[in-house]
Amino acid sequence: MNSSKTFLDKYFEDSSEFKNMTFNINVNFKKLKLNKKQIIPIICMSCFIIVFITIGIIFSSLNSPEKAYTNFKNAIEQKNVNLLSEWLCFENGDKIDKNYLEKLLQLMDEESTYKTTVLEKLKNDVYIITGEKPREKGASLLDTLVAEAVANFDSNFNDFSIKPVGNVLFFFPKYRVVPKQYFIEVSCDTKGAKIYLDGREKGTILDTSSLLSFGPFVPGKYYNVEAKYSGKYVTLSDSDQVTLCHNFSNKNKILVELNLNPIYVAVEFDFEDAELIVDGKKTGIKVKEAKNFGPVSSNNEFAAMVALPIGTVKTQSKRVDTWSGKVTIPTLVANDDVNKPIFEKIANTINEFNKSWALAMSVEDVNRIVYCSDELKQYYQENRINEWKQNGKKYIGKPTKMIYNFGTLTLLKDGENFGFNVTIKEYWKFAVYSKDESPPNLDNIDEEEETHVYTMWWDNNSKCFKIKDISSKWFYDWPDDGRIEEYKLDEGSVIQ
Template sequence: MSGKDKEEDSMQKESTNFNSQGNRLLNNILNQRKLNFSKKSKLVITGLIIGLILIILHSLFSKMQSNPATAVESLKTAISRDDRSEVKNLIKSSNKSQHINEDDIEILIQYLKNHHDYSKGLFKELSSQADKLASDSDAHLSSKYFMNLKPAEKKYGIFPDYKILVKPAYITIKSKVKGTNIYINNKQVGTSTSDDFTHTYGPYMPGIYTVKESYRGNYAKVDKVVKVDTTKNTEVKNIDSVKYVNVTSENEDAEVFIDNKNIGKKIKDVKTLGPITNNTKIYAVAVINGKQYKSEEKEIGGEYNKEETPKLYLDFPTYPGVPNPNGGQVQQLIKNYLVFKCVAVNTGNLGAMNSYIYPGSELSDEVKALVKKYQSKDEKITTKSCNITGCKFNQDGKSGVVNTEEVYNVDKYGVQSTKEYNCSYSFKFNGKTNTYLVYKLLESVSR
């Protein structure tokens, strides 16, 4: 027999015993022939005795209701019966600022009804807490679940009372796109104010929530909807199908088109473009020597998603470029640069590699970041092959673009792997050294 059953059995015996004694007392008083009570006196005495019986019965009932196990059983019953009013009466948020409303109760009831394993474990834990509180009202209790049984203010200042405290949930939203509207259960709760936005919303009743991120911009319109179970996960990351891209081309005066619409900007005006979606189509149109050329059309889906800010190089395959006898020199420049880039990554020494980079180029900083990345992983790389797939000079004869297919061998603690990339580089002639040098990495796409 559990502690609760023993206590109820004891109180039932006390009640039965008192009723029996009360009845005997009443009969004895009324049957005493020596006392000549008036009818009115008999009624008064009877009323007093009945009142005393009711007071004692009420006290016994209140004591029984103050049993911590009763609070647990009452909540379990209320949830099974979908009794929202009773559930609301039995629970309390551990966050004093949280006001529990009807919607909160509905979320709680539906969660516990639809997640039987969690509900079973939760009530088992609450019953265990009730047993501890029954023997020690000051017991310190904690739980891996979102509910705890805690003593509350005493009833009538005498009998102990218990409430089930609910630990509220909080939902953290992360967004990489400024201006994204955020909704939780169809209610807008905020808007991202930066391109590196993080905010925690709450408190909420634990349960299942629908989180929606909605972005409406010049080049993209997209919604992302996810279901969040706050007992398992409380973080929602950004809409990964929308991002910024770096756009370059061999012709910086070419006009940019997005989804077949001229955006009124040239390549040189849109170093960073976006936000756009993964399937947004981008191309450029250039006029060279009075003739119009269209670049290849690109999307940022697939391989580009591996990069934080993808680099899109818009090549003009139908434009042959200007013939130049120095093509072989430029191709060798690229191959030498790639060899010494590997040396820099493996040793941290950028000296030799920098001799192949145009002064002031951002490429040097990019390689520094690459060195840091590989060394943090204890990886070493060597050039396995470099196939030059294209080399075009611009009209000035002093700049142009080289396209490559690069294969690298990666070694980590003796374990070998291979990485392959399609890349595009721009080059420029340096009058001081009278040589061509690598200027920019225009694009790098893993294969």
């Protein structure tokens, strides 16, 4: 006896009255009467619905998850960019640049394990959506097991997914392969550098502490990122090649660091108000303003233009010292023609000084020396004129020519004062004789050569140079590449 039966079950089983009971149900259908005008719209509507559903089913089958998988797989294997473009798009439906699709095909071609992982992942997506895995023609059991093992290697793999991207006829989902969106972030150490991706300009570095972000991109190989800086004084560049895929990073943002290593220098020069000259060109910047000047290269040459009461003086140039981050502009004056008026001014000063010195010594009047400092006059009075007088001697002589090496002309500064020194080869005819004798004929005296370094300073009161020191050194600088100028002094009068 079945203990699960209830009392009522038993009652109805045993009740003969219940068994003989009959039920009569009468249903009355009211006969519908439709006229021709009513039937035609109904038929048309029914046909439209049937056609709509049929078309929808057809389009849905053409855009099914399995269709998306199959066409994507075929596009990859055939390296068909156009077919790939049709079945691969971003989740919002946006088409993908075919240049990036080429990079994806290259990645699939060179990374076979990655390709297998992608296809198995998409096959698994089809199974999740439809409950049925796509059928692979000719695939052996071993191939299937290996592929599934690879696909399950990384459960976080999400470079590609099959998703509905919009609808067909408003109701039927359209499935496509959707790639993971990758972004390239670029850091660069040079403000003003332009960033290029595969040769196309993408942006400019405005702040070296910030990142530039570009994208979205699809997984792919050989994204070429380059930074270029083209400034007034230097051209710099750096590049890197990036592969975007899960094998290299499970992040969707890939950082590319481009270092141009720009050189900024502190410019040093005694004349801080001088204008900075770089590679022979004026910058419009004063030396005192160039404490973080650049970017520059180790090949740049720095000079200065100094405004003086006698005119503008250009210095020689010097290259950057990349180790110290400094460049000290030399005080040597450049051999350029721009300095020719300065050369003439200095040569005239020294030439006239020497002619007047010869006259002053012969007449024993030190005040006849022009362009001479008071200290030097006193020295000549005591150590030349007075000494000759005490020894009963007299002097006669004249300078015949002066050869200047303006490659040695050096600009000097002492507080607010400025001056120059320069090396000269002097040629003289002279004699020191007894005052009881007749003076010798200079034409019969051999010419003698002397080398001196002259130092002169500008005198603001008299608005001319005053020679302060004339030194004879055991070694003197005479550069062969200096600007050599010769002045004959046989003619011309001494400034009175």
